[in-house]
Amino acid sequence: MTNEKALIPAERIERLIYLIRGQRVMLDSDLAELYGVETGALNRSVGRNANRFPPDFVFQLTPQEVADLRCQIGTSNEGRGGRRYHPYVFTEHGAIMAAMVLNSPRAVEMSVQVVRAFIRLREMLASNRELAQKLAELERKLEGHDAAIRNLFEAIRQLLNSPEPPRKQIGFQVKERRTRYAASCRN
DSSP states (O other), X not given: OOHHHHTSOHHHHHHTEEEETTEEEEEHHHHHXXXXXXXXXXXXHHHHTGGGOOTTTEEXXXXXXXXXXXXXXXXXXXXXXOOSSOOEEEOHXXXXXXXXXXXXXXXXXXXXXXXHHHHHHHHHHHHHHHHHHHHHHHHHHTGGGXXXXXXXXXXXXXXXXXXXXXXXXXXXXXXXXXXXXXXXXXX
């Protein structure tokens, strides 16, 4: 692997993967940059080999999806140096097929990294799904215990806030002795 190819970390590739129509996809321009070709060249190769790219491998974005994506990633508007056509997006299988159609060593090598990025995202999603299932299971287990826990806390609060009972004094009590002097002062 050359230094140029090694400079693209997996995290950068993962950031280029978007969720559109419920599928994880990459923009044609991002994929072309990774594969070292121009976006037009990539799209022309796909067009020449249309039978290798069914709709679940590659599809073109609708105007609303383009607008949503533009807001999300900040691409330029049409008429201001932006694209004249709506971009195509490639699923994991479409990205592999594009590398095969381009048939360049860089495209083949980068397709391996792209596939690894898709796999890593799928694994992270699976671990998040497991965590969500465990949380839901815990909520189900504690479902009937809410009232009991509230009652317990209320009893503890009452114990903390209850007035102290009057204390009975312990020990000897000294009665006051009257002295002659104290008695004479009163008279």
